[in-house]
Amino acid sequence: MSIWRPYTSVDTILIVNFGGQYTHLISRRVRELSVYTEIVHYYNLSRDVIDSIKPRAIILSGGPSSIYEENAPRIDSWILDLGIPVLGICYGHQLIASMIGGRVERGYGEYGRTRIRIIERDPIFDGWSSEEDVWMSHSDYVAYIPSDKAKILAVSVDKNYIAAFRLIDRSVYGVQFHPEVIHTPKGRKLIENFVIGIAGAKPMWNPGNIIENIVNEIRSTVGEDEKVLCAVSGGIDSTTTALLVKKAIGDRLVAVFVNHGLLREGEAEEVLNMLRNLGINPIYIDASKMFLDALKGVRDCEEKRRIIGELFAKIFKDIVESDKFIKWLAQGTTYPDVIESGFVPGADRIKSHHNVAGLPSWLGLKLLEPIKYLYKDEVRAIALRLGVPEDWVYRHPFPGPGLAVRIIGEITEEKLRIVRRASKIVEEELRRSGLYRRVWQAFAVVGDDKWVGVKGDRRAVGYIVTIRIVESEDGMTADWSRIPLDVLDNIARRITSEIPEVTMVTYAITSKPPSTIEPC
Incomplete structure (x- = not known):
């Protein structure tokens, strides 16, 4: 279950994901402009998808691949002929260049803060000075683009690599740098120029207004006699998820708070009090000994995460076996959880996440992820609307494996x-x-x-x-x-x-x- 087009009437920017770690950051930057985004993985892109979404513009993400690698992610060049603006970032920049007959080569690379010079003014650089700092992270670079098809807009000062270009006869752009990261000081302005100025998207997206859409989707997804198991940690993601599910199906929510012995000081009592004040009375399970015994002697980070995730699943299975009506597991998965777990083909796994792509088949539950396509600030906006106290909404994020990932080596x-x-x-x-x-x-x-x-x-x-x-x-x-x-x-x-x-x-x-x- 996921939020899919909660507003069919708002303008949408389609982002094509090539496995980049910053793909969802691009999406978030666009949503900060109050413009809705949808992400489609490159292998799912089709004309039917375009016809269904009807995007105002398309952004091609970065990615870890080289376009010359075997099985490198690619899309057909028809995407440039749709008559709508396209912006390629990093790998997307190189891909567009190759589509129009340009040449991409392996260079010395540019990493971190890099100075670029704008050599031809264009609306995409409105508000930029003639020289600006940007954030680069690439080894391949565009060495040549045919002058009859595109014009160079900017180059890097040190290496003179092509930093930005535009097709001559349409609003199709490539930028080698990453405007979505905070290290590109005027990156947000460039994205605004593209989304609002060039694509003409209207800023009508408001996450606080989609609560009823999410609730209705949960209600229509979960059967009338089915229950939903939801693990609540006290974090804003799981708390918001539980509140949304409760709003949708009432007492058929089975909330569970598991104390794995890896919580912060005084956290168990604080979480229980907060949840009860919000009308959620969770089953409390103190499994500290079971978790800590299982983690004895374990030093590897990924192994710790695997063990903790598996033990959570076993606890959930015991609960499920005691109640035949529990058919769903609700999780507070968000966009960064998905992308950093390497769940998307072509992405590089940074670290495993026991909420993502790791649900054991033997658990026998269907997965419900109502905030899977939202970012932390959007989840917080929803939480505030649902009555979560502000101090709790703005608590610092805390990892699911708890203090296990803040202890290097064996946990003692x-x-x-x-x-x-x-x-x-x-x-x-x-x-x-x-x-x-x-x-x-x-x-x-x-x-x-x-x-x-x-x-x-x-x-x-x-x-x-x-x-x-x-x-x-x-x-x-x-x-x-x-x-x-x-x-x-x-x-x-x-x-x-x-x-x-x-x-x-x-x-x-x-x-x-x-x-x-x-x-x-």
């Missing part, structure tokens, strides 16, 4: 106690300084490394705790937060004084990419 009671308390200190200090809502996520990480210290005038060998605080708009990209030094100092002092086993606190200053937000 000692390391779990350290990361739990240290993370609490980080959150308390951010709230005290008024910075909590400014950042996307903030937490502590602990591994096996030790550092020699001095405590009580005596030599001490203790753990290294790493603090990770990032700023983001969607979780797809993130930058480390420039927290005031006095706040960092307070965090470090509290951690080393309140947690005897810690002798060193470090601060992670690597952005995503190349890093991820969570360590594992």
Whole structure:
């Protein structure tokens, strides 16, 4: 179950996905303009799809492939002849160039912040200066385009690679850089120029207004005598999902809150109280011992995720076997969950996600994912409309596997106690300084490394705790937060004084990419 065209009357931008990690970020940027988007994977693109969606414009995403690789993702060139604007980004840029007889070669690559020079003005660059910084991430590049079919609009300053072009006789563009990421300062303006200015799309999309559409879809999907099992963690995604399902089918929602022993400090009680105040009375299962026993000796991140996902499924199966009317499993899967799990053919798997593409067949349930095509800010808008308290709506995202992915190496009671308390200190200090809502996520990480210290005038060998605080708009990209030094100092002092086993606190200053937000 998914939201498919909740508004048939609004203008839509079609995004063709070639497996790029930023595909859904492109979609989110367009939706920020109040224009609806739909993503179609390249292998599903057809004239019937175009006729059904009737897009105002088409955007071709980036992707990890080279157009010269065997089985590289491709689409037919008829897409350029539809009479509607097309924008190719990175791989899409190279693909359009090859379609019109251009040449793509393997170069030295451009990665990160890159300076480009606009050599011919065009409406797509309205509001841009003659030189601007953009974000590049490519090794292949467009070396040549036929001058009778296209004109070069911009080149990179250092390597003189073609950074942007336009077909001469139509509004078909290619840009080598990524306008969708925050590291391209005027990228949003370029997308606005294309979507609103060139394509003429009308900004009529409002996620807060689609609640009834989602509820009606759930109601029509779930049979009248069927129940829906929904695991609620207290996170905004699962909470919103549970509220939508309850609004649709009432008491036929079977909400379950599983304490896997990897929650934050005081979280179990807080979640139960919040859910009950919202009218959801979940089945509470304390499975801490079962999860922690299963994770003993396990060091690999992916193996931890696999074990945790499998144990959740086993718990759900026990519940299902006790109630023959449960036919559905509702999950708070969102767009970034789907793309980062490598679920799309052609995409590169970043990390597994136990909510995506990993539902065991032996569970015997059909999957219900009412917010699968929404982004975090859109889910929050819906949650507020459903009455979720603002403080809870803007809680930092917390991974499904919990603190298991914030402990590097084997999970031990000692390391779990350290990361739990240290993370609490980080959150308390951010709230005290008024910075909590400014950042996307903030937490502590602990591994096996030790550092020699001095405590009580005596030599001490203790753990290294790493603090990770990032700023983001969607979780797809993130930058480390420039927290005031006095706040960092307070965090470090509290951690080393309140947690005897810690002798060193470090601060992670690597952005995503190349890093991820969570360590594992």
